[in-house]
Amino acid sequence: MTLEVRDLSLEYARPGLDPVRALNRVRLTVAGDEILGLVGESGCGKSSLAYSILRVLPLNGRITEGQIIFENRDLLSLSDHRMRNIRWARIAMVFQSSMNSFSPVHRIVDQLAAVHSVHLGSDKREARRVAERALVRVGIPPDRVRCYPHEFSGGMRQRAAIALAMLLDPQVLIADEPTTALDVVVQDQILKMIESWQRENRSTVIFVSHDVTVVAEMCHRIAVMYAGELVELADTDLVVTHPMHPYTDALLKCLPRVRRGAERLVTLPGIPPDLSQRYDGCLFQPRCPLAFGECATTKPDLYELPRGQLTRCLLRRAQP
Amino acid sequence: MNGKPENQIIRVVGVRKHFATSGSLLGSIFGRRSKPIKAVDGVDLEIGRAEVVSLVGESGSGKTTLGEIATMLLPPSQGKIFLRDVDITRLKSRKLRRVRRHFQIIFQDPFESLNPRMTVYRTVAEPVWVNEKLPRSEVYSRVITMLNDVGLTPPEIYLYRLPAELSGGQRQRVAIARALILKPDFVVADEPVSMLDVSVAAGILNLMLDLRAKLGTAFLFITHDLNVAGYVGDRIATMYRGLIVEIGYSVDVISTPLHPYTQLLISAIPVVNTTAKRARLEATIQVTEKEQEATGCKYQFRCPWVMDVCKKSEPVLTEVRTGHFASCFKYTPPPN
Numbered sequence: 001m002t003l004e005v006r007d008l009s010l011e012y013a014r015p016g017l018d019p020v021r022a023l024n025r026v027r028l029t030v031a032g033d034e035i036l037g038l039v040g041e042s043g044c045g046k047s048s049l050a051y052s053i054l055r056v057l058p059l060n061g062r063i064t065e066g067q068i069i070f071e072n073r074d075l076l077s078l079s080d081h082r083m084r085n086i087r088w089a090r091i092a093m094v095f096q097s098s099m100n101s102f103s104p105v106h107r108i109v110d111q112l113a114a115v116h117s118v119h120l121g122s123d124k125r126e127a128r129r130v131a132e133r134a135l136v137r138v139g140i141p142p143d144r145v146r147c148y149p150h151e152f153s154g155g156m157r158q159r160a161a162i163a164l165a166m167l168l169d170p171q172v173l174i175a176d177e178p179t180t181a182l183d184v185v186v187q188d189q190i191l192k193m194i195e196s197w198q199r200e201n202r203s204t205v206i207f208v209s210h211d212v213t214v215v216a217e218m219c220h221r222i223a224v225m226y227a228g229e230l231v232e233l234a235d236t237d238l239v240v241t242h243p244m245h246p247y248t249d250a251l252l253k254c255l256p257r258v259r260r261g262a263e264r265l266v267t268l269p270g271i272p273p274d275l276s277q278r279y280d281g282c283l284f285q286p287r288c289p290l291a292f293g294e295c296a297t298t299k300p301d302l303y304e305l306p307r308g309q310l311t312r313c314l315l316r317r318a319q320p
Numbered sequence: 321m322n323g324k325p326e327n328q329i330i331r332v333v334g335v336r337k338h339f340a341t342s343g344s345l346l347g348s349i350f351g352r353r354s355k356p357i358k359a360v361d362g363v364d365l366e367i368g369r370a371e372v373v374s375l376v377g378e379s380g381s382g383k384t385t386l387g388e389i390a391t392m393l394l395p396p397s398q399g400k401i402f403l404r405d406v407d408i409t410r411l412k413s414r415k416l417r418r419v420r421r422h423f424q425i426i427f428q429d430p431f432e433s434l435n436p437r438m439t440v441y442r443t444v445a446e447p448v449w450v451n452e453k454l455p456r457s458e459v460y461s462r463v464i465t466m467l468n469d470v471g472l473t474p475p476e477i478y479l480y481r482l483p484a485e486l487s488g489g490q491r492q493r494v495a496i497a498r499a500l501i502l503k504p505d506f507v508v509a510d511e512p513v514s515m516l517d518v519s520v521a522a523g524i525l526n527l528m529l530d531l532r533a534k535l536g537t538a539f540l541f542i543t544h545d546l547n548v549a550g551y552v553g554d555r556i557a558t559m560y561r562g563l564i565v566e567i568g569y570s571v572d573v574i575s576t577p578l579h580p581y582t583q584l585l586i587s588a589i590p591v592v593n594t595t596a597k598r599a600r601l602e603a604t605i606q607v608t609e610k611e612q613e614a615t616g617c618k619y620q621f622r623c624p625w626v627m628d629v630c631k632k633s634e635p636v637l638t639e640v641r642t643g644h645f646a647s648c649f650k651y652t653p654p655p656n
Contacts, residue, residue, distance in 0.1 A: 153380075182379075183377075183379050184546065185588045188588035188600065191590075213547070216591075217592070255518055255547065256522070256545075256547040256548050258551075264526065265526060267522045267523040268522075
């Protein structure tokens with residue numbers, strides 16, 4: 001096991017208002033050699049979880065409980081200095097808008113080289129050489145590596161951002177919606193690139209996305225989040241063919257898919273709960289088509305099912 | 321030309337849009353003309369009453385420019401646009417303004433397309449104020465009906481909210497209400513759900529399908545997502561570098577795409593069913609300057625089937641099967 005998130009809870013403070021409980025006792029283990037998909041709608045806490053692992057939360061974010069165990073150490077208790085050595089070298093991230101995060105006044109290859117020399121103390125020429133190789137590896141033509149960010153298309157910049165995340169061959173790569181702004185053909189190339197990098201390096205990829213189709217195709221396991229909680233975690237095949245949580249089922253049914261024909265999309269009524277409030281029952285209950293009386297009063301646990309799936313739904317509770 | 325829908329509402333004929341580029345300083349000193357960018361390079365398209373045509377293609381293929389031309393937000397460099405039988409490209413500004421109410425546009429980003437200081441009521445009522453002299457009570461009831469239609473219910477609680485107080489999906493519903501309150505004949509929807517969550521997007525797509533059935537509106541639905549295109553579109557048109565390279569009924573285009581570019585796009589859609597792995601086609605993406613100026617088919621540099629004739633002349637859109645058109649020499653005899 002590479003990374004273990006133990007009962008992680010996170011709050012965002014808001015001046016004059018109740019804090020928003022963005023994560024609520026999230027428990028998650030990622031094995032060494034796998035791609036884990038993390039899906040859910042905006043505001044469900046998937047990015048917050050990613051930021052917590054890297055310890056790059058906004059200033060008003062406060063972790064209230066839990067641990068993040070990486071290589072037998074709790075990342076949350078490390079000093080800033082030691083965390084800095086782990087961040088990027090051992091755990092790196094492709095951010096949602098990474099393609100816009102390059103400095104416009106420096107060549108892309110130099111920005112990558114700077115990261116290399118800061119972390120490994122390499123001299124300029126060596127850093128430049130590694131940076132060039134990293135860019136070529138993600139499909140940037142060798143004669144373009146010395147370009148400035150504005151000379152790249154969106155797809156090329158996003159690939160450069162991925163090259164930056166892979167530069168130091170981290171053990172864990174978190175990709176937060178890495179293809180959301182791109183068209184299908186470019187998206188497909190980037191997914192292929194991440195897959196083959198993961199296979200070659202036998203590292204861990206946590207792939208955050210709102211698009212279940214993308215996640216279903218490339219990930220070994222899928223974790224579904226709703227309102228700051230993990231509601232389902234299982235092997236991809238099981239999630240896709242036998243979703244155990246009604247929310248997962250709804251997510252799969254509301255996606256248009258060309259290969260499925262013209263059946264009308266199912267929509268999910270209502271909106272996610274206000275996370276500054278506290279609730280007694282299941283958080284999904286107000287929107288759930290299968291809700292029954294007890295759902296409003298009893299908080300479901302994460303139940304383990306025979307085929308190893310974890311799901312947070314009272315319907316799946318083992319009968320006493 | 322490409323499929324004759326009955327009750328045709330909008331007809332785009334031979335439309336081109338070339339943007340001038342500023343070129344380099346040295347070039348201008350030596351009197352070199354800079355090459356214009358051909359965003360739309362000769363497009364014909366017809367959309368019928370209550371029909372949805374999905375327009376797909378990669379970023380930079382000219383989808384948005386075509387949508388802006390079809391609603392006369394951009395005048396075309398060449399070509400004509402007929403709304404019913406009126407050529408709207410020839411109208412002077414005052415007359416154009418009078419017919420604008422018949423065609424509307426819905427933009428991608430509901431966070432930027434609404435005026436942050438206008439309430440929902442003002443946003444939705446404004447088109448009515450501008451275009452129709454109606455008593456207040458009637459405007460009010462029109463707005464209420466429209467908000468009901470777009471699923472903002474009960475409408476009374478939304479009337480005096482500002483965009484900042486609405487979620488992304490609710491804002492997009494307001495944008496749709498604003499576009500449809502005058503019951504336009506033709507609406508361009510430019511990536512209306514790409515910024516929204518999947519569960520919200522499904523609601524918006526269903527809403528648009530319901531409204532076109534109810535109001536008979538013709539839609540040009542611009543998207544880069546083929547799943548969405550297939551779901552909402554009666555027909556799908558594929559655009560590549562300023563040209564429509566394939567158009568046909570959605571079922572046909574998705575089950576048997578003809579043009580190699582459409583085939584590439586369809587092969588790039590992720591598959592959820594994990595037992596059936598799709599065959600991915602390899603793609604090369606970069607378009608170099610040399611390619612911009614080359615003669616012949618624009619797709620020749622990426623095409624797996626490229627032949628000699630593709631480098632010499634440009635294929636035209638031809639009916640390969642009933643109602644299914646493609647511009648590719650694989651299907652059409654090359655010119656002599």
